[in-house]
Amino acid sequence: MIKLIISITHTMSTKMKLIIFDRGYPSFELIKYLIDRNLNHIMRVKKAFNKDIDAQKDDDGIVWLEQNGEKIKARVIKVLLKSVETIDNHHLRR
Numbered sequence: 001m002i003k004l005i006i007s008i009t010h011t012m013s014t015k016m017k018l019i020i021f022d023r024g025y026p027s028f029e030l031i032k033y034l035i036d037r038n039l040n041h042i043m044r045v046k047k048a049f050n051k052d053i054d055a056q057k058d059d060d061g062i063v064w065l066e067q068n069g070e071k072i073k074a075r076v077i078k079v080l081l082k083s084v085e086t087i088d089n090h091h092l093r094r
Helices: 002-010 028-036 051-055
Strands: 019-021 041-043 060-067 070-080 087-091
Touching (some): 028 041, 028 070
Parallel strands (some): 019 041
């Protein structure tokens, strides 16, 4: 799936304002790829996707995501849904 998204983003104009992802897409590699290319994005993720995101107390804040020694800075906005089944964490560069 990430390879498909990467191939699609190669054809996108840098003037594109925002890419929106639903659950099922988040991964460190994809988030890093988007941030490295200055592609604004919102990504809905399940609770327990990342311990640092879950530990964030504020509804809107910055977290550092880390994998294999690489770090990326992500803005996280938490929205509690009416069904307590999931919490949406949206990643958007600040």
